[in-house]
Amino acid sequence: MYVKGVTKQSFRLLSDKASRFVPKTGVYPKGFSVGGIHCGVKKDGKSLDLALLKNDFGKEASAAAVFTTNKFKAAPVQVSAKLIKEKKGFGINSIIINSGNANAVTGARGLKDAEDMVVVTDSVLENPSNSTLVMSTGVIGNNLPIDNVLSGIPKLALSNLGNTHEHWIACATAICTTDTFPKLVTKQFQLNGNTYALAGLAKGAGMICPNMATLLGFFVTDAPVTPSALNQILKYSVDRSFNSISVDGDMSTNDTIVAIANGAAGGEVIDNTSSSAESFAILQQEITGFAQQLAQLVVRDGEGATKFINILVKDALSYKDAKTVASSVANSNLFKTAMYGKDANWGRILCAIGYSNVSTSESIIPSKTSVSFVPTDGSEELKLLVNGEPETVDEERASEILQHEDLDIVIDLGTGGGQQANFWTCDFSHEYVTINGDYRS
Amino acid sequence: MYVKGVTKQSFRLLSDKASRFVPKTGVYPKGFSVGGIHCGVKKDGKSLDLALLKNDFGKEASAAAVFTTNKFKAAPVQVSAKLIKEKKGFGINSIIINSGNANAVTGARGLKDAEDMVVVTDSVLENPSNSTLVMSTGVIGNNLPIDNVLSGIPKLALSNLGNTHEHWIACATAICTTDTFPKLVTKQFQLNGNTYALAGLAKGAGMICPNMATLLGFFVTDAPVTPSALNQILKYSVDRSFNSISVDGDMSTNDTIVAIANGAAGGEVIDNTSSSAESFAILQQEITGFAQQLAQLVVRDGEGATKFINILVKDALSYKDAKTVASSVANSNLFKTAMYGKDANWGRILCAIGYSNVSTSESIIPSKTSVSFVPTDGSEELKLLVNGEPETVDEERASEILQHEDLDIVIDLGTGGGQQANFWTCDFSHEYVTINGDYRS
Missing domain, CATH: 3.60.70.12 (L-amino peptidase D-ALA esterase/amidase)
Known part of the structure; x- marks a missing residue:
């Protein structure tokens, strides 16, 4: 030791x-x-x-x-x-x-x-x-x-x-x-x-x-x-x-x-x-x-965490909106289990953006929203969604990026507001369930 | 079939x-x-x-x-x-x-x-x-x-x-x-x-x-x-x-x-x-x-569910408050993993009541809050918290109750408002993580 x-x-x-x-x-x-x-x-x-x-x-x-x-x-x-x-x-x-x-x-x-x-x-x-x-x-x-x-x-x-x-x-x-x-x-x-x-x-x-x-x-x-x-x-x-x-x-x-x-x-x-x-x-x-x-x-050191994920929400109408969206994705169990499974299921990211409790009806406009995976090894970003339209995703490349422990996800809300926020989260693993199913004993 | x-x-x-x-x-x-x-x-x-x-x-x-x-x-x-x-x-x-x-x-x-x-x-x-x-x-x-x-x-x-x-x-x-x-x-x-x-x-x-x-x-x-x-x-x-x-x-x-x-x-x-x-x-x-x-x-049929839990919040100031509290408990990952582990960890129930986003400062008063497990086989309820004071819990009895697939949890907010709401949820299991870590493939 x-x-x-x-x-x-x-x-x-x-x-x-x-x-x-x-x-x-x-x-x-x-x-x-x-x-x-x-x-x-x-x-x-x-x-x-x-x-x-x-x-x-x-x-x-x-x-x-x-x-x-x-x-x-x-x-x-x-x-x-x-x-x-x-x-x-x-x-x-x-x-x-x-x-x-x-x-x-x-x-x-x-x-x-x-x-x-x-x-x-x-x-x-x-x-x-x-x-x-x-x-x-x-x-x-x-x-x-x-x-x-x-x-x-x-x-x-x-x-x-x-x-x-x-x-x-x-x-x-x-x-x-x-x-x-x-x-x-x-x-x-x-x-x-x-x-x-x-x-x-x-x-x-x-x-x-x-x-x-x-x-x-x-x-x-x-x-x-x-x-x-x-x-x-x-x-x-x-x-x-x-x-x-x-x-x-x-x-x-x-x-x-x-x-x-x-x-x-x-x-x-x-x-x-x-x-x-x-x-x-x-x-x-x-x-x-x-x-x-x-x-x-x-x-x-999140319980059972195998991944460290940085969610950056850019070009929001306000800092609060940016943080609300980032928090919604960071707290989605479906997103977190997909990250654990190394599954580039970006639909779950979109879904969590969509139900986040932002302040105005202009805060999220689907046709202006873009989402990318940014590899932490400095290699090129992988675009998943551009202005609301899904990209044809190279699944092999996505899977490669998700092998890394660290991952940056960039969500560009495209509102013109220019505000941004970071939020950090981990994935959701079998180990989390094991630890918390039996914490007191 | x-x-x-x-x-x-x-x-x-x-x-x-x-x-x-x-x-x-x-x-x-x-x-x-x-x-x-x-x-x-x-x-x-x-x-x-x-x-x-x-x-x-x-x-x-x-x-x-x-x-x-x-x-x-x-x-x-x-x-x-x-x-x-x-x-x-x-x-x-x-x-x-x-x-x-x-x-x-x-x-x-x-x-x-x-x-x-x-x-x-x-x-x-x-x-x-x-x-x-x-x-x-x-x-x-x-x-x-x-x-x-x-x-x-x-x-x-x-x-x-x-x-x-x-x-x-x-x-x-x-x-x-x-x-x-x-x-x-x-x-x-x-x-x-x-x-x-x-x-x-x-x-x-x-x-x-x-x-x-x-x-x-x-x-x-x-x-x-x-x-x-x-x-x-x-x-x-x-x-x-x-x-x-x-x-x-x-x-x-x-x-x-x-x-x-x-x-x-x-x-x-x-x-x-x-x-x-x-x-x-x-x-x-x-x-x-x-x-x-x-x-x-x-x-x-919740993904991976092994338990069916009915949360009843009683004597709230409003139906909305009752539902907010019940929803907060029902959505707590820590509560849900404890239920999966058959762990009578009522502290997590309290915790989720405490951070629920109720409407007024009078909506939750710790010293008036009571929590019980109510077995679905008709046997006597098990009191966990009475007016904010923890009961000495018979862990064997708690564990017995948690063996059942179905469980009723009664949260009495004791506000005098008399409003109530039910909320239904399941536990959070290894199987959930397995299913959602690999949904698309």
Whole structure:
């Protein structure tokens, strides 16, 4: 096993994907320490199931978060949302996360458990009170083995935190459930003559859908950003990343994405006022690209996924229309099973374009719609439909293109509106059914 | 093979389901003749692929139809919708249907082919022009082998029509694609001292979703009904039947449901004016129950389905809310795979209730929501969630209940609104993926 420090973690398909998508090294933001241990939520007695991130920089960090819109919000979502609102995004210095149990639909006892996780973490880290966000992921409807979690927190906080690559991998591993590899991305960028770092973690696999795609994700930076600017950037970037991916169309009770900026790398503070408009724009672009990279890993690891599909909808009347059409195709079971079967059944793409819930009667005009497969090896695109008329498709060529793991599908709506959106999805396989027919056992 | 007259038809899983759900006999409406032959669309050279229904009663029949809302409407949908609109529902005397090819996204040639099917049928049957509706079902994007279809029409119309049970079975069989059994339902009812008959046919299997559920369906009666009344009844009944089922959530380019009433059994004409309010109400109830029976057969035969699930949402603020919640659960892949795996994972039910797109913030209140499994063998219900608090579930009992093919799930929203809706769905199996990963070959 190549993942140092987490040799006890048994991934389901350990895995070609792990070796391709998990970094072997990384440059991490200054002033954070992280880690992951097994505390006793996961029943195998060894897999990592408790993760912690903490701001070590002397100053209070800025934070922003977006949460699931599901009506049945899990206890940790309720607690974290209340806390970040009360603090207006100032002084969130740590995140405590357990995997193996979602602490969702667990009534009053569940709320108390989530609150206790915050209290104990703040106490052990000697934070001011209410400085910690809490997240949980796993099965819905069972109470947490809270004693195991609460006694795990000091063990993790006092002896297992650090800022090495191995610590970040352990942290990313400890938030996984049915994931086949930990999702960790790092990046450096320049702004105003300073070098800043970004690190991002996510867990995904099941229940991945537009509108708060991954179960859990967070990214941290050592750039100095106001809570208001961070909040605006987070919403923009999540809309174009975690809310533009689909694995199975279901939205979970626990979905949470958090961004934390501690300013440890110094430089001028970035706000969303006109005075720092240029810096804001650059930071927004950096973070959006970064969030897309992280969100795409979630699709790569979609339950049972054998394909990674990028759907680009061009020349729509609006960004919203473009995204609606792309999402409709990305969520079509018939399209996704055809991709699994390497069947160039473009009729199913058309069909899903046609029933997408676009805003106006001019948004989709069959006689202006074109669809192509674009091979990811740089070879020529294969036109399937041009201005509503089907092309005579070279099935051999289509089949060749569909042998690749990666595929780009370009849908040109030809409205003259010029707006576009990307959406990332995976195929729908036998393995998905196997995993989800037997998740709890 | 037990289906007399269609011994050449090879169903995919011929089948326990066929022996349970295909009637051995029936009492059919007066004044209609029907039939089905192989004309040369399906490539095996023998399966029935052309069906015809014709009104033999001397008077012109009333007709009503609902069509797919997909933007890419197949050629036969465009032709039939235009025709029925122009005729205002009067004088539609026949329906011609081919299976094996959807004549969808086929451009100008496709429209001409659909029109030619109408012209040739009217001519052979000696109808006034524009008296025939046309439907097609099958693969999208290929032109019809139109010569085979057009030369099949006289063969079918002149030598293969009748009103026996065998003729109806042949007609129901000739509209099938991936269906594992033909869907045919008959019923008699009393109204104003007269006995009337209803016969209904449908084809389903793939692309079954709310909003025009089945690919094709039609029902005919010998009761006398005005086009306006028939139209109103059709819309009401389809909303509560074909638009309240889900197999895979995709909506096809070809979905069409047609109702035809020829009045051959005599009696007073039923209209939707106040003078025949009572008769109208009775007829609407009869037809709605009948349409539900037919629509449920489509779910029974969902691609790869091993379960039949009735979702009842009770005490909603509105019928629309109740249906929205039921539809959200019925379309959740995670719920459907759990049902396939016989896993009482009620968290996924909650989750899908929580992300359903209901109309107001009072429509779903977690602390008032209850969920139960109701066994279809009459034994006691199993409570999973009561007023938002999870019950301690007897997993053995849950597993026992999930062994049954049929399952009722009752979701009580507890809003005090008192409205309810039923929704029917199937599970999501390995077989679904197999069928749809390789549909075209």
